[in-house]
Amino acid sequence: MENETLFNEEAEPPGPVTGLVKVKNEVIDFFSIDTKTNQPYPAKQKPDRIIFPFKDSARSRLFRKRHYSDITRFEWFDWHWQLRNAIRDVNTLSQILNLSDNERQAMMHNAGALPVSITPYYASLLDPFNPSAPLRRCVVPVVDECLHTAGEEEDPLNEDADSPVPGIVHRYPDRALFLVTDSCSTYCRYCTRSRIIERSNQSYVDFEKWEKAIEYIEGNQNIRDVLLSGGDPLTLSDSKLEWLLMRLHKIPHVELIRIGTKVPVVLPQRITPALSAMLKKYHPLWISIHIAHPDELTPEMSAACIRLADAGIPLGSQTVLLSGINDDVATMMRLVHGQLQIRVRPYYLYQCDPIPGSSHFRTPISRGLEIIQGLRGYTTGYAVPTYVVDAPGGGGKIPLLPEYAVGWEKGDLLLRNYEGNIFRYPDNHAELKDIH
Numbered sequence: 542m543e544n545e546t547l548f549n550e551e552a553e554p555p556g557p558v559t560g561l562v563k564v565k566n567e568v569i570d571f572f573s574i575d576t577k578t579n580q581p582y583p584a585k586q587k588p589d590r591i592i593f594p595f596k597d598s599a600r601s602r603l604f605r606k607r608h609y610s611d612i613t614r615f616e617w618f619d620w621h622w623q624l625r626n627a628i629r630d631v632n633t634l635s636q637i638l639n640l641s642d643n644e645r646q647a648m649m650h651n652a653g654a655l656p657v658s659i660t661p662y663y664a665s666l667l668d669p670f671n672p673s674a675p676l677r678r679c680v681v682p683v684v685d686e687c688l689h690t691a692g693e694e695e696d697p698l699n700e701d702a703d704s705p706v707p708g709i710v711h712r713y714p715d716r717a718l719f720l721v722t723d724s725c726s727t728y729c730r731y732c733t734r735s736r737i738i739e740r741s742n743q744s745y746v747d748f749e750k751w752e753k754a755i756e757y758i759e760g761n762q763n764i765r766d767v768l769l770s771g772g773d774p775l776t777l778s779d780s781k782l783e784w785l786l787m788r789l790h791k792i793p794h795v796e797l798i799r800i801g802t803k804v805p806v807v808l809p810q811r812i813t814p815a816l817s818a819m820l821k822k823y824h825p826l827w828i829s830i831h832i833a834h835p836d837e838l839t840p841e842m843s844a845a846c847i848r849l850a851d852a853g854i855p856l857g858s859q860t861v862l863l864s865g866i867n868d869d870v871a872t873m874m875r876l877v878h879g880q881l882q883i884r885v886r887p888y889y890l891y892q893c894d895p896i897p898g899s900s901h902f903r904t905p906i907s908r909g910l911e912i913i914q915g916l917r918g919y920t921t922g923y924a925v926p927t928y929v930v931d932a933p934g935g936g937g938k939i940p941l942l943p944e945y946a947v948g949w950e951k952g953d954l955l956l957r958n959y960e961g962n963i964f965r966y967p968d969n970h971a972e973l974k975d976i977h
């Protein structure tokens with residue numbers, strides 16, 4: 542077994558049998574020695590384009606040889622190459638996946654609100670034959686995206702109403718959400734912010750907008766926590782991202798910066814040593830990683846997370862509950878256990894937001910509660926995320942829990958434990974008015 546491997550390597554895309562193996566929690570960097578000649582590889586890259594940040598997995602190697610036989614490992618590990626070669630059209634995708642009629646139609650008619658973009662790396666994780674496979678459903682459109690049902694809105698969280706200047710959402714008094722880009726390397730079909738995603742796939746930075754957003758944060762002493770999101774902030778170059786971090790870090794009342802990203806999952810090659818060294822300068826910096834399914838926890842992704850954790854960055858995860866993808870206890874258990882092994886603390890489990898064309902992804906709330914009930918008590922407390930509904934209309938995140946407090950009786954609080962047994966807690970300090 543190779544040291545960097547979190548999961549058993551498989552030549553084919555991972556399936557439900559992918560099993561956890563013990564991980565040696567360190568990143569093996571690919572130093573630039575060619576094992577055939579024993580000579581160093583030519584140092585032809587700029588620091589932020591360091592290639593071979595990790596050793597590649599057997600599956601990824603096989604996929605590259607099969608579908609990108611003319612490119613080198615250097616190119617495969619260059620995140621710019623991955624971005625430039627993101628799969629965006631039906632012809633390219635159909636060479637990799639055996640597309641169903643439903644998928645093909647959706648792609649040909651550009652059915653949903655979002656463009657299609659899938660990095661070659663993430664495409665290597667997709668099951669080529671099964672349109673119902675979890676990761677494939679996350680990124681390949683289907684015509685169901687055209688079906689708009691009651692309660693669905695372009696901006697279900699009403700973020701635009703809480704936006705004092707473009708790019709800022711200021712909903713909670715002490716925190717600001719800063720939408721720094723409108724593009725991602727790979728688009729999730731259930732994205733809450735599909736309304737702002739750049740359809741032309743031309744990622745550019747609007748510095749004037751950034752300046753106004755930073756001015757707003759500077760002028761609001763209540764803001765102690767800034768969350769960079771988008772789009773995906775880690776698709777920005779090191780220099781642009783550092784410019785932003787430096788400006789925010791200088792603001793005396795900003796105590797904490799957070800980044801929300803899916804890059805370690807869909808483009809782990811982006812987590813270069815240069816990026817982590819740069820991020821490390823702006824502590825306290827926290828990163829929330831959007832992870833949907835345990836099949837995403839590949840050797841490359843785990844190496845990216847471990848590298849960020851080694852830079853002292855606390856990592857949390859955000860998972861959207863998705864029908865037929867991750868909405869069962871066994872899948873979620875695999876996911877949270879895998880995350881803990883790579884030092885990513887399960888943070889939020891989100892009820893899927895009602896964006897237009899999302900009904901095929903949404904589950905009943907009861908499913909989320911069942912999952913929390915199936916985790917709490919059955920695994921490490923750190924592994925249990927907070928299940929939240931982001932209230933439509935702009936009410937913010939509302940946590941939901943199974944009913945553990947079942948009532949009061951003769952001054953005792955009646956509590957149900959994870960096995961369903963009832964216990965009494967002498968709640969002597971409760972006021973009579975609290976007891977009903």
Ligand code: SF4
Binds near residue numbers: 727733735771772802
């Ligand atoms: S990574 Fe986040 S912002 Fe980008 S498409 Fe997925 S959910 Fe949307």
